[in-house]
Amino acid sequence: MIKLDIEKSFKGTSSLWEMALSCNWDLGRIIGISGPSGAGKSTLLRIIAGLEQPDQGHIMIDNQVWYDSTSSINTPAGKRNIGFVFQDYALFPNMTVQQNLLFAQKVKDIRLVNELIEVMEMEAWRDIKPQLLSGGQQQRVALARAIAMKPDLLLLDEPFSALDPALRDRLLGYLKMLHQKYRMTIFLVSHDLDSLTKVSDQLLFLDNGKVTSQQNSPFTPIKTKRCLAKLIKINASEDHSAFVFEFEGERIELKLPANLPIKWQIGDNIELPYG
């Protein structure tokens, strides 16, 4: 279980930005995080990673305390066993793809490195340096490198946002497959709700440092089958929009915060977990 209860504030030039979050997640899930710009998505990942310190609260991962303000515990970032992939993938330019993956491992595991290279279809790039690869290919290497570290948590901050939709879908497919194979907990930040619904078991929506919605269902791991459901109705209120879908005569309702930039229209076919 991951337990997080934190407060954090930043003093801006004219105003104070405040975050107050209290969340619990089961280990081994993909948690999709979305929300408008400035909501605190990156700050949350940076706090989990230990790159930013909360003002107060606690963070507990699988019974290990990573942060506790009352007992002054703050496990340094380097000891948290976390993999981080940003939009800017920062591979080492002087190393080959294989060396980049091996270098990331504290305990060298060439078997896992070779397996990742094979699973992610990167054999042809094994011995070449990253600058010879396209942006999308480098992003694939960055994802493999983060998983090669065998992290307990994999934090992905808009890792695929600069990619075209077809490539992004392919990488999301790899991500889902790698998650099923290695079962680490993944936090995925994205503005793109379509991408999040494709891979996430749970969704967390933030706005201005607060949770506006947590969606467990239908994004739960037991519902692994997916269907192409037709959007038949949208009931909008001030806070939420309820999207009503139909699949094989059954209705599926999805409530999402009203301030999300969702472009779905009546008649669209959207891929949803189902079962």
Ligand SMILES: Nc1ncnc2c1ncn2[C@@H]1O[C@H](COP(=O)(O)OP(=O)(O)OP(=O)(O)O)[C@@H](O)[C@H]1O
């Ligand atoms: N180191 C910092 N010092 C001061 N303010 C900060 C710092 N880091 C973040 N902030 C502020 O905290 C708020 C949340 O920022 P954060 O980057 O977490 O948002 P976000 O949801 O990731 O936004 P985006 O989608 O635009 O990346 C913003 O108002 C930002 O200006």
